[in-house]
Amino acid sequence: xxxxxxxxxxxxxxxxxxxxxxxxxxxxxxxxxxxxxxxxxxxxxxxxxxxxxxxxxxxxxxxxxxxxxxxxxxxxxxxxxxxxxxxxxxxxxxxxxxxxxxxxxxxxxxxxxxxxxxxxxxxxxxxxxxxxxxxxxxxxxxxxxxxxxxxxxxxxxxxxxxxxxxxxxxxxxxxxxxxxxxxxxxxxxxxxxxxxxxxxxxxxxxxxxxxxxxxxxxxxxxxxxxxxxxxxxxxxxxxxxxxxxxxxxxxxxxxxxxxxxxxxxxxxxxxxxxxxxxxxxxxxxxxxxxxxxxxxxxxxxxxxxxxxxxxxxxxxxxxxxxxxxxxxxxxxxxxxxxxxxxxxxxxxxxxxxxxxxxxxx
Amino acid sequence: xxxxxxxxxxxxxxxxxxxxxxxxxxxxxxxxxxxxxxxxxxxxxxxxxxxxxxxxxxxxxxxxxxxxxxxxxxxxxxxxxxxxxxxxxxxxxxxxxxxxxxxxxxxxxxxxxxxxxxxxxxxxxxxxxxxxxxxxxxxxxxxxxxxxxxxxxxxxxxxxxxxxxxxxxxxxxxxxxxxxxxxxxxxxxxxxxxxxxxxxxxxxxxxxxxxxxxxxxxxxxxxxxxxxxxxxxxxxxxxxxxxxxxxxxxxxxxxxxxxxxxxxxxxxxxxxxxxxxxxxxxxxxxxxxxxxxxxxxxxxxxxxxxxxxxxxxxxxxxxxxxxxxxxxxxxxxxxxxxxxxxxxxxxxxxxxxxxxxxxxx
Ligand SMILES: [Zn+2]
Ligand SMILES: [Zn+2]
Ligand SMILES: [Zn+2]
Ligand SMILES: [Zn+2]
Ligand SMILES: [Zn+2]
Ligand SMILES: [Zn+2]
Ligand SMILES: [Zn+2]
Ligand SMILES: [Zn+2]
Numbered sequence: 001x002x003x004x005x006x007x008x009x010x011x012x013x014x015x016x017x018x019x020x021x022x023x024x025x026x027x028x029x030x031x032x033x034x035x036x037x038x039x040x041x042x043x044x045x046x047x048x049x050x051x052x053x054x055x056x057x058x059x060x061x062x063x064x065x066x067x068x069x070x071x072x073x074x075x076x077x078x079x080x081x082x083x084x085x086x087x088x089x090x091x092x093x094x095x096x097x098x099x100x101x102x103x104x105x106x107x108x109x110x111x112x113x114x115x116x117x118x119x120x121x122x123x124x125x126x127x128x129x130x131x132x133x134x135x136x137x138x139x140x141x142x143x144x145x146x147x148x149x150x151x152x153x154x155x156x157x158x159x160x161x162x163x164x165x166x167x168x169x170x171x172x173x174x175x176x177x178x179x180x181x182x183x184x185x186x187x188x189x190x191x192x193x194x195x196x197x198x199x200x201x202x203x204x205x206x207x208x209x210x211x212x213x214x215x216x217x218x219x220x221x222x223x224x225x226x227x228x229x230x231x232x233x234x235x236x237x238x239x240x241x242x243x244x245x246x247x248x249x250x251x252x253x254x255x256x257x258x259x260x261x262x263x264x265x266x267x268x269x270x271x272x273x274x275x276x277x278x279x280x281x282x283x284x285x286x287x288x289x290x291x292x293x294x295x296x297x298x299x300x301x302x303x304x305x306x307x308x309x310x311x312x313x314x315x316x317x318x319x320x321x322x323x324x325x326x327x328x329x330x331x332x333x334x335x336x337x338x339x340x341x342x343x344x345x346x347x348x349x350x351x352x353x354x355x356x357x358x359x360x361x
Numbered sequence: 362x363x364x365x366x367x368x369x370x371x372x373x374x375x376x377x378x379x380x381x382x383x384x385x386x387x388x389x390x391x392x393x394x395x396x397x398x399x400x401x402x403x404x405x406x407x408x409x410x411x412x413x414x415x416x417x418x419x420x421x422x423x424x425x426x427x428x429x430x431x432x433x434x435x436x437x438x439x440x441x442x443x444x445x446x447x448x449x450x451x452x453x454x455x456x457x458x459x460x461x462x463x464x465x466x467x468x469x470x471x472x473x474x475x476x477x478x479x480x481x482x483x484x485x486x487x488x489x490x491x492x493x494x495x496x497x498x499x500x501x502x503x504x505x506x507x508x509x510x511x512x513x514x515x516x517x518x519x520x521x522x523x524x525x526x527x528x529x530x531x532x533x534x535x536x537x538x539x540x541x542x543x544x545x546x547x548x549x550x551x552x553x554x555x556x557x558x559x560x561x562x563x564x565x566x567x568x569x570x571x572x573x574x575x576x577x578x579x580x581x582x583x584x585x586x587x588x589x590x591x592x593x594x595x596x597x598x599x600x601x602x603x604x605x606x607x608x609x610x611x612x613x614x615x616x617x618x619x620x621x622x623x624x625x626x627x628x629x630x631x632x633x634x635x636x637x638x639x640x641x642x643x644x645x646x647x648x649x650x651x652x653x654x655x656x657x658x659x660x661x662x663x664x665x666x667x668x669x670x671x672x673x674x675x676x677x678x679x680x681x682x683x684x685x686x687x688x689x690x691x692x693x694x695x696x697x698x699x700x701x702x703x704x705x706x707x708x709x710x711x712x713x714x715x716x717x718x719x720x721x722x
Binding site for chain 1: 477479482500501503504505506508511512526529530
């Protein structure tokens, strides 16, 4: 236990498995594993890199190779890459299926409206049945891709749900037996357009309330691109401002743990949405000897750090205390210990059993 | 038999039931049953008036009343009205459900994109389960409404399909057991953007080929708004040009019959799509003593008439010879005989059996 945190002693320590960031935002082709220090110190030991790129994304064998090389220097977390669907790359993607964790269908980036249904259909026809598919589709696009997924017997994960209509549609779809799962960005649970009226990517307050009401429908809590978008939106005059890729990670667990103390969530709610469900949905490996010790109930004020955050100064009631990775303590109270990084590219890992040879009679 | 048609004697006469126009276009609130003369003379004895309105449409009890009054003077066909969904009228519509033949959800007119899914959902929640719903949704909107219909256990009819992608989506949806039916405008089977490059409402030639290839998927042949749109598009300089509401009706059967002679269709294909399927899908009444005698194989040139047509001058191989309505011959060779009109508003008719009283044991 670290001294300066222990003046107040009414806290509880709880041990969680290493947490999973299912949608780590990168604005282009990943250049390094730079954000992993922030991730591991915040309790995330597995990072699914989503190329939600503003400046290019992983869409083929070449860009995937580049991302793999750039990340080789080693990070502090295990990680994998997803590949982005475009209107044209349904056929090329087959070459790299075994090297990526999922297919991302960025509905809001596919510019060619006319062929949207045809393009998505082409992807459903070429992507392997059991491998995860993720989309950021909303409203009509969401309903459309849910139909296409259902017609093609595919399960689909909807990332960063922000509206009442969308969470209701997903709820109804689940009731009717569609294979759909979803996540909500942790920022969307704590920030709304009431706080930032111009930020269309945030929920309205009434939408945010609907998200909390449908907690049972939310399979996963995510980081996603919302923190990055908010950081940019709040620095409109600063042309050179580049949000840290780790923006939004440090406050994730403190926000959720504070809600536990306030009785709005349980520790099991968090564990299900940052570990059990992500691991199952994205068929991730077991991280042996990896865990996160969190502290509940101690009151502190979110400090200013290198990474910008709208929550600086907010009173929190929970924190990450110790992170153990592969049996080694790697972080204490938010600091990464001076150890060489142990993270690996797990993109080729599949939790599905290998096809068994025919039984001998 | 009328003399000037009988110079060539190699024709065959075939008797069909009175045909059904499932989507008679009116550009606003119907002002009269004026188009019925053209309809009955062309073999259509039942007219489903679809308010695909440019200048207002039937959206509530008041506008429905107006349409009913305007049509009271009597027409030559039986007819019914459909009511148009808007983003706001889901609740009011319940007052008039018993007085209309179906609900029309005009996806391309609902301007409010944001609440589209919510608005359509509201209609599915308030419209009776078994009453027909029609939509003109295309591409992503089509996929979206098919999902919503499926989630709400509603059958839905898609009107005026024009693209390969849409007919494929409907085909796949049918294969997977969704309750979806569709129609193609007869104009879309015979005209394409190869003929009129600027007419986006017409199929591309390759789309038209796909429509013919998916004939088995097409439940109904319709008139719809395509003829009206084409008439307007081809009179761009004439601000006062008002297409006859009967545009596209006179050539409907001659075009299809010509395809029978050419071996592209059978008489049964036509009967299924202009009588059996429309009657079943829209739960229409039996028109006792009503039939259409058509003539196959005689060659003639489509004459110029009061109603504009792009097919004037085209060589046809089939024609309507005699129409019998309620046991009376009402038309001969395209002319309506001087009889008082017998058509009735059948909007309140339902072919569903009335709920039976519990059996006595
Ligand atoms: Zn402690
Ligand atoms: Zn397919
Ligand atoms: Zn709900
Ligand atoms: Zn493994
Ligand atoms: Zn004859
Ligand atoms: Zn509903
Ligand atoms: Zn097909
Ligand atoms: Zn009846």
